Amino acid sequence: MAYSNPYNAYASKPLYVDFTATRSVVKVKVRIYTAAYRLVRSVDASPSLISGYVAGNIDASNLQGLANGTYYYVIEAGSGTGEKASSGINKIIILK
Numbered sequence: 001m002a003y004s005n006p007y008n009a010y011a012s013k014p015l016y017v018d019f020t021a022t023r024s025v026v027k028v029k030v031r032i033y034t035a036a037y038r039l040v041r042s043v044d045a046s047p048s049l050i051s052g053y054v055a056g057n058i059d060a061s062n063l064q065g066l067a068n069g070t071y072y073y074v075i076e077a078g079s080g081t082g083e084k085a086s087s088g089i090n091k092i093i094i095l096k
Helices: none
Strands: 015-021 027-033 039-045 052-058 069-078 084-086 090-094
Touching: 015 069, 027 052, 039 052
Parallel strands: none
Antiparallel strands: 015 052, 027 039, 027 069, 069 084, 069 090
C-alpha cells in the first residue's frame, strides 16, 4: 500500500510504501506505470531489512515531473539470496 494517496510530489514529503514479506528484504524497487501500463519510473525505496512488515519510502524528487492523474505501481523485493517477489498491481493518484 502507498500513502499518502492522493500524493502531492511538490509537498516535499516522501511517498511511503509498505507490504508484508515472508523473508528478509535487502532491496525494494517500485515501478510506476501510466494508465496505459507504460513504465514511467523505476525507483529504489529504502526498506527496513527484516521479514514481516516492510516499510520503505520514495523521495518526492523522484516523482516530480509526473502529470496529474492515476498511476499504477508494483513493488518488487529482493532477498540477500537472490530471490525476488512482487506485489500485485496497485493504484496511486498524483495531484499537484
